[in-house]
Amino acid sequence: MGVPYSKSLLYDDEHEAYKKAFPDQFRYDYAVSREQKNAAGQKMYIQTKMAEYAEELWDLMQDEKTHVYMCGLKGMESGMAECFGPIAEKNGLVWTEFAKAMKMLGWFLPWTPV
Incomplete structure (x- = not known):
């Protein structure tokens, strides 16, 4: 939080x-x-705090039982990409596509305006 x-x-x-x-x-x-x-x-x-746990969070995001809820300003999106983009790439994925797929599956509900 x-x-x-x-x-x-x-x-x-x-x-x-x-x-x-x-x-x-x-x-x-x-x-x-x-x-x-x-x-x-x-x-x-x-975003900075999440970067401290980036690898662990990435591993959790690979599990379909994991749900990620983000609430905040749209500007947080770039911090998420900065944090998870390199990890996704290392795993042969593109962060923006991965995040979009998670949204479509209902696993990831980011950037709800506050």
């Missing part, structure tokens, strides 16, 4: 409950842009 300030975190109690109830199946992380910095000392955005 990405938010500007930690006081803006949504559903934190619910996330903690899911994590406790399903420790092997549920994990979450936050990108708090006005309070955290990435390795380069810049604001921590959700």
Whole structure:
């Protein structure tokens, strides 16, 4: 989840409950842009946080039981391509085509305007 300030975190109690109830199946992380910095000392955005887990997320996206929900600005799309484009290419795929296929299958519901 990405938010500007930690006081803006949504559903934190619910996330903690899911994590406790399903420790092997549920994990979450936050990108708090006005309070955290990435390795380069810049604001921590959700795309940057996702890049930290890119290989693991890519592996999860290969499983048809995985659903990815993104909510945010359309501008996040380029960050996703930057994060997953090289991994997709390494696996003989084109990220834009892969993401489009996931959308068509209902696995990937990105960029819902906030």
